[in-house]
Amino acid sequence: MTEQNTEEKILVINPGSTSTKIAFFIGEDKRWIENIAHPADELAVFPRVVDQLDYRLEALRRELQKKGLRVEELTAIAARGGLLKPIPGGVYAVDRAMLEELREERYGRHASNLGALLAYELGSPHNVPSYIVDPICVDELEPVARISGLPQIQRRSVFHALNQKRQARRAAAELGKKYEEVNLIVAHLGGGITVGAHRRGRVVDVSNGVDGEGPLTPERSGSLPAAEVVQLAFSDRYTREELLRLINGRGGFVAYLGTNNAREVEERAAAGDTEADLLFAALCYQVAREIGACAAVLSGQVDAVVLTGGLAYSRRAVEEIRKRVEFIAPVLVYPGEDEMAALAEGVLRVLRGEEAPRSYQEEGVGRGEKDKSSGD
Numbered sequence: 001m002t003e004q005n006t007e008e009k010i011l012v013i014n015p016g017s018t019s020t021k022i023a024f025f026i027g028e029d030k031r032w033i034e035n036i037a038h039p040a041d042e043l044a045v046f047p048r049v050v051d052q053l054d055y056r057l058e059a060l061r062r063e064l065q066k067k068g069l070r071v072e073e074l075t076a077i078a079a080r081g082g083l084l085k086p087i088p089g090g091v092y093a094v095d096r097a098m099l100e101e102l103r104e105e106r107y108g109r110h111a112s113n114l115g116a117l118l119a120y121e122l123g124s125p126h127n128v129p130s131y132i133v134d135p136i137c138v139d140e141l142e143p144v145a146r147i148s149g150l151p152q153i154q155r156r157s158v159f160h161a162l163n164q165k166r167q168a169r170r171a172a173a174e175l176g177k178k179y180e181e182v183n184l185i186v187a188h189l190g191g192g193i194t195v196g197a198h199r200r201g202r203v204v205d206v207s208n209g210v211d212g213e214g215p216l217t218p219e220r221s222g223s224l225p226a227a228e229v230v231q232l233a234f235s236d237r238y239t240r241e242e243l244l245r246l247i248n249g250r251g252g253f254v255a256y257l258g259t260n261n262a263r264e265v266e267e268r269a270a271a272g273d274t275e276a277d278l279l280f281a282a283l284c285y286q287v288a289r290e291i292g293a294c295a296a297v298l299s300g301q302v303d304a305v306v307l308t309g310g311l312a313y314s315r316r317a318v319e320e321i322r323k324r325v326e327f328i329a330p331v332l333v334y335p336g337e338d339e340m341a342a343l344a345e346g347v348l349r350v351l352r353g354e355e356a357p358r359s360y361q362e363e364g365v366g367r368g369e370k371d372k373s374s375g376d
């Protein structure tokens, strides 16, 4: 066993679409967490997500000053990683190639793209190293999973890698095994939903959470009949941006019911709203169907099905999914997510020599396509 240094001081930065969460850890101990809100009218002036960098940086610096935390005291900064070239899971040192690609939004637009940029701007003047951990572009797909059905379109892996891998490690530990020794199906059920087939530590297939795949979600359409989408695209009813926004941001519950709050939908259903009831049931049905698909990917050799994310707090959602999938494997429920702890833990593994940091620049040639347009 390596002797553990409990004095590592880690700042965690997790940018979301309307806020930037920051937390300070000493070792595994979370000393504080803050949610810096970014009101919609303040964000509205920035044409692209990356244009928010200086604005968010200033807000972050103000918060650190309030907390009396000086950057030069830090051992490292851990940031949520965004849309980059497809790379295996792990902890990546922030490097020049990564920063350049994020600045030009080369692989798409998502708030998490700001994580590495913010960390670098804060840390580099003080020689504090920055890392990203299991970014949303983690891609461990097998070749067969990349095929879409049209050579012009390649499937790519974009999912809640950070939370899925953390909860998968937790499930493996509960089963008395290592992550690399088990097969798991993990469903992250939040504002976005992704369902992944984890084969011995690698996510060999997953429903892409931003390009319109998988189940409908509180605010995303999930997969749609392609020919109907083409009809909509050429109907003159929507601009390109509006249509992309329908798929990612204004789809799912938002499109049918005008809210992305699943708790509210569940309450409306319980109060007799039949449309809310049908939509809630449809979300659970589609998640179960995706879990079934992952069971086939894993040839039925599944040690557990894991339900996580905000919707895993809902008893109705858990029971509706469970009744359809418990024939596959035991269902483990880990509601919510703790991305801040997952980020800190990843960087601690590297600082303690338990895991080697990966180099983004040296990671193989990107297999993804350029200029993927996602919502944010």
Ligand SMILES: Nc1ncnc2c1ncn2[C@@H]1O[C@H](COP(=O)(O)OP(=O)(O)O)[C@@H](O)[C@H]1O
Pocket: 189, 190, 191, 192, 218, 260, 261, 262, 263, 264, 266, 309, 310, 311, 313, 314, 315, 336, 337
């Ligand atoms: N107890 C609950 N019952 C039903 N839905 C819930 C509950 N708690 C959170 N949710 C829903 O989970 C979704 C948010 O998921 P979460 O993983 O917290 O966020 P995000 O994906 O935005 O990071 C929201 O639709 C929210 O209403």
Ligand SMILES: CCCC(=O)OP(=O)(O)O
Pocket: 136, 158, 159, 160, 190, 191, 192, 193, 194, 208, 209, 210
């Ligand atoms: C599926 C990729 C990551 C993502 O969409 O995260 P959020 O659901 O938190 O926006």
